[in-house]
Structures are given as C-alpha cells and as structure tokens.
Amino acid sequence: MTTAVERTAARRDAATQVLQQLQAAVQGGNNATVAELLNKVREGFRQAAEARERFLDQFDTVLQPEQRARLVLALVQQAQQSGRPVEQFVDALLAQAGGNN
8 A cells, every 4th residue: 555655645746746837837828838737637636536446446355345334434424524525534544554554
C-alpha cells in the first residue's frame, strides 16, 4: 500500500502545480494553455478515482464482507457528519494505511 500512498502524494503535488499554472494562464489570458491544463485537471480526477478503487479492491482481498461493510458505513457516517465528500475519508484512510507500513 505504500506505493499507492506515494502515487497519491505525487498526484497531489502535480495537481497543486497544475492549479498554479492554471491560475497563471487564466490571469495571462492564455486560452490554449487554460484548455490544456483543464484537461490535465480532469485526468487527475480520473486517476484519483482509479487509485481509490484499487485501494478498496485491496481491502476486498484482506477483509471479510462484514468488515468491509462496517468500514464503508463508518466512512459514510463520517462524511455525513462533517459535510465533506466520502472520497476525502477514503484518501485519509489510504494515507493512514500507508503510514502504518
């Protein structure tokens, strides 16, 4: 799982850079660069979703169905209570799991 955590961290760093570049392109009025960077943002969202799915697939191999259900319900409950997307909690769990290796 550490490799997944490292990939997630690398994607976050890359996303930060892309957003900084996007801000500069918007301020500079460079529409071609804006369009290119928006495509990168979209690809980053797609890759993050795939990473979350792979992470959950790993849980499927080591946890019993009841354990997985309890995990999902706990994540959903945390998301509902905080008003934040459940994906943030999955990302936090992924980071925590990687830190424990």
